[in-house]
Amino acid sequence: MKIISYNINGIRAALRKGLIEWLRAADPDVVCLQEIKATPDQFDPSVFEAIGYKYNYWYPAEKKGYSGVAILSKIEPRDVEYGTGIDYMDIEGRTLRADFDDVSVISLYLPSGTNPLRLEHKLKFMADFQMYVDQLKIELPNLVICGDYNICHEEIDIHDPVRLKNTSGYLPVEREWIGKFINNGFIDSFRHMNEDEIQYSWWSYRAGARQRNKGWRIDYNMVAEPLKDRIKRAVILSDAVHSDHCPVLLELN
DNA sequence: ATGGCAAGCTAAGCTTGA
Numbered sequence: 001m002k003i004i005s006y007n008i009n010g011i012r013a014a015l016r017k018g019l020i021e022w023l024r025a026a027d028p029d030v031v032c033l034q035e036i037k038a039t040p041d042q043f044d045p046s047v048f049e050a051i052g053y054k055y056n057y058w059y060p061a062e063k064k065g066y067s068g069v070a071i072l073s074k075i076e077p078r079d080v081e082y083g084t085g086i087d088y089m090d091i092e093g094r095t096l097r098a099d100f101d102d103v104s105v106i107s108l109y110l111p112s113g114t115n116p117l118r119l120e121h122k123l124k125f126m127a128d129f130q131m132y133v134d135q136l137k138i139e140l141p142n143l144v145i146c147g148d149y150n151i152c153h154e155e156i157d158i159h160d161p162v163r164l165k166n167t168s169g170y171l172p173v174e175r176e177w178i179g180k181f182i183n184n185g186f187i188d189s190f191r192h193m194n195e196d197e198i199q200y201s202w203w204s205y206r207a208g209a210r211q212r213n214k215g216w217r218i219d220y221n222m223v224a225e226p227l228k229d230r231i232k233r234a235v236i237l238s239d240a241v242h243s244d245h246c247p248v249l250l251e252l253n
Numbered sequence: 254a255t256g257g258c259a260a261g262c263t264a265a266g267c268t269t270g271a
Contacts, residue, residue, distance in 0.1 A: 009270085010260050035270090037261065065261045066269075114271045150271070169271050202271070205258035216271070244259075244270085 001075075001252045003105060004028040004237070005146035005221055007202075007245035010037040011070075014242040015047070022240055024051045028249070029074050030098070032107030032146040035243075036060060036068040048072050059083065061093040068093040069107040069147070075100055084132045089125060095132075103227070103252065104140045108147030113168035122150070122168070126177050130184070137185065143224040144252075145186065148202075148245065150218050153178045153188065156198055157217040169216060186222040189234035189250050199236045202245045210244075221250035 004026060008014040011033065023031065031053065040058045048056050053072035059082050060068035071080070077098035083090030094109045110129070113122035137143055151174045155161040164170045182188055190199075200215025209215065223231055233251035240246050 013260060035260095063262095112270055115269075118269095164271095167271075204271070207257050209257095218271080 001030065001100075001103060002028040003030045003032065003144060003146060003221060003250045003252070004247045005032040005034070005107070005148075005219060005250075006240070006247035007034040007109070007148040007219060007243060009035050009243040009245065012038055012043050015043060017242040019242050020047050020051060022242065023048075026237070026240075026247070026249075030100075030105055031070075031072040032096075032105065033070040033072070034068075034107060034109035034148045036070050036093075037065050038068065039064075055098075057082075057096060057098065059093045059096040062091045066092070067109060069096045069109050071096050071098045071105065071107050073098060073100075084129070086128055086132070089128065094125075095129070099140065103142045103144055104136075106143065106145045106147070108145055108149065110148060110150045112150050113171075113174070119168055123173065123177075126174075130177075130181060133181075134184070137224060141224060141226045144227065144250065145222040146220070146248075146250070148219050149178060151175065151178045152216050152218055153182075153191075156196070157200075159200070159214045159216070169218060181222070185225045187225065187228055187231070189221045189223045189231055190217075190236060190248060192223075192231060193234040199238065201236055201238075201248055205244050219245055219248045221248055223250065223252075227252065 055073040079099040113119035152158040201219035203210035
């Protein structure tokens with residue numbers, strides 16, 4: 001099973017930039033999208049059906065043009081769950097889960113904390129999401145949690161760890177959380193397969209950051225421990241330029 | 254230390270992002 005996670009920063013803008021053609025060539029079985037920034041009536045979801053994603057699920061935020069996640073699949077899931085059941089999380093369309101026969105896939109868009117007024121919200125979301133996952137994995141041990149975590153884990157995951165140590169996305173409390181999340185039963189599939197690779201998944205639009213590769217690795221395909229031996233490939237697809245993020249790919253046997 | 258860019262709101266400037 002080939003899974004791609006991609007924060008597309010607005011699905012309408014990404015479609016204008018050729019998302020469909022790129023996705024058709026990449027040809028994953030399952031796609032987790034974040035920041036769709038639209039409801040399905042604001043674009044044409046059938047363009048995804050036309051390239052094989054017969055099963056597509058959209059979970060927009062209540063606020064127009066903001067946040068929102070989706071899952072596209074060539075395989076029919078046996079169940080789809082919208083949100084966590086926790087209202088303050090769910091009104092922003094940040095988690096969506098599709099259960100396949102042997103694997104459950106979550107598309108996650110963790111809040112940003114770069115606005116100081118939203119940092120507490122992000123930290124609360126992180127704690128509540130951890131509890132949600134702890135409960136869920138009892139029932140669904142074969143979990144893959146794909147998405148934009150808005151956190152760099154280690155020094156290797158950010159272009160300037162010294163200057164950015166007090167910036168949300170690389171705060172000690174955030175790095176500790178993601179470290180604990182991993183120790184609590186998940187594998188950062190990219191790092192597992194590429195121990196020393198310096199690669200990023202997000203660059204600022206400003207100051208030519210992408211051209212100069214001044215990036216952050218904040219998008220992850222996290223794989224639950226029971227699936228460890230099934231990880232075949234985990235790469236970052238920096239050729240895709242429809243967004244300020246690039247897609248991250250996971251292949252399971 | 255600061256600002257820089259982009260998407261999408263709504264209708265020229267604001268909000269959000271990391």
